[in-house]
Amino acid sequence: MPSAAMTDLAPTPSRAPGRLPPLALLSRIGAAVLGGYAFCWGFIAVVHAGLYGLGMPFHDAEHLAAILGVLLYLVAFLWTFAARRVGLCWAVLLVGGGLMTGAAALIQRALLA
């Protein structure tokens, strides 16, 4: 198949050990799925609470946060696979997600007070 290399970039199915270390791979998948989820949860919560606090109707803020949050999840997911260091991804996603979730909680407390 002379032209097979033109468009097919998928790694050839070799069992060569060490090409994709299983732990590193699992960590990357975990960061993309779970880290990405945590980050987007925080984003959706803080945008939702924040926009409501700024006067946007509750369900408008909810929908806008969700629409942007879904796209952000996609970006975070792809970035985690493309990034050189998976540790950085874990850190950014979890710390960022945590901070935004905390900020959302503070906004809620302020609005309820």
Next chain:
Amino acid sequence: MFQNFRLSMAWLHTWFGLVLGFVLMVVFFFGSLSVFDREIDRWAIPSSRFAPQPMPSFDTILKPAFERMQPDKDAIALLDGRVDGPLPERFEVVRSWGAYTTHRDPVVSVFAGFEVPRAKDPDETVFASHALDPRTGAVLPQGQLRVGSEFFYPLHYSLHLKWKDLGTWIVGFSALMMLAALISGVVMHRKIFREFFTFRRHKTVQRSALDLHNLTGVVALPFHFFFAFTGLVIFAGIYFPVAHTQLHELHELHERVEARETGLPHERAGVAAPMASVDAMVAQAQRRWQAKGMAGDVGFVYVSHVGDANAYVSVYRAGTDRVALTGEGIHFKATTGELLREDPPRSAVDSVNEFLTGLHLQHFRHWLLRWLYVLGGLLGCVCIATGFLFFVEKRKQQHAKAGSAGSRVVDALAVTTVTGMLVATMAMLVANRLLPESLADKGDWERTVFWSAWGLAMLHAFARGGALARARMNPAWREQCGLIAAGAVTAVVANAVTTGDHLGRTLAAGYWPVAGVDLSLLATAAVAILAAGRLGRRAKATATGQSPAVLAAAEARHG
């Protein structure tokens, strides 16, 4: 870990695409069928083969039907573990009644939500839902399954895995991976414009599968991206239940503020009170829409706090003439019929959201677009199926040499999800026509036939997978194509025999719901026969040592 960006995207595309492709195949195929779910319902339930009806009278048709409703045993079973103490015999406190119809529905869908006494979550609601004949108020036979809207459609978004919404989560993650696969696919293929016009039909299976994969992936890319994305937006409240968990109190605050501003009570008063005529309220709503120059079809009537002094009635306009779903709600006090509120015009965010979800759910009247949706969905199926084929073709020689079962397993799963899924669908439709109408739990039997046929198709695919060990094509592909064709023709004949609505009659009468399903089945049979024939010739040629390219050239000469 990955040498470069494109390799990382290629890895993501290959492996996530492979694993979740099996789910996506189901989602795309049954999504395509769901475009005509109401029409498939007509085919499956002959007693509902009459013209679409407007929303019936609430006072004389709907109210008596609502008052007879109680949740069924399946709905009650789901409450297990969510209640302190025993469940009641009857659910007395009605939270809500709803009646819903579209321009394609002869039957009207009704549901009632009941308060659950001693529930751990005070907001817990158990639902009863039925389909009614709007001309008489008669409930459609309980055991009969609306195959399109109650089976294929929920299969599309939930895989019928109801436990903790597990299926909806799996479908959601698959949709996210569909988006990732589309983007990583574009990254992998830099010459995207040229590939758009490349389809080397007569080269090897591996070449033509990849060409077709690229072609369908690119030509329908905006469609696929849009549907995967809007699917996620529709269920965003399930995937990110922020407003019901972390921001629950803010949500409660908002609802109290909203109740104060809109005058629509948030809570029951706890005082029983009778209802005024809802028909009069509906008529008034229609007059108000007309005054604004809007068509007056009623799509949705909803009663909150039924039987209470705080009860109110919401009347919504059907989504026939625009992308957004039901809307322009007008709300009345249920005890007096006094106007409480008219919904204000949509805000910008709400318009965007309604547009995104409405374009996915398409309740509007536009038959050409409806067929384009089917085409887009089926192109998605072709894209995923050729992805599987390419994966297998690329590896099968190597795996056969190394004695690895990898491509054999993937191929058997591909047979299961591509042709096996169609075998199961055909088996279900045939069972629907052959099982007696009077059979109690007829719908449950149809479900059993569907899953059993799919299971058998899987066993068949694995049993016949030995050919892969010799780097040949699995004969199950061809054999199941034959089964699909036989099933589709049987379904059409069975429909004609059991109901008398053969194509001669339905086409002459212009009764498209049933004629359309029959014609689609015949088209499926034709495609399956063509595919089986081609696969058969290829298998013979491979067996006699001819290369597929020679065979293809010969085929091309013979036209």
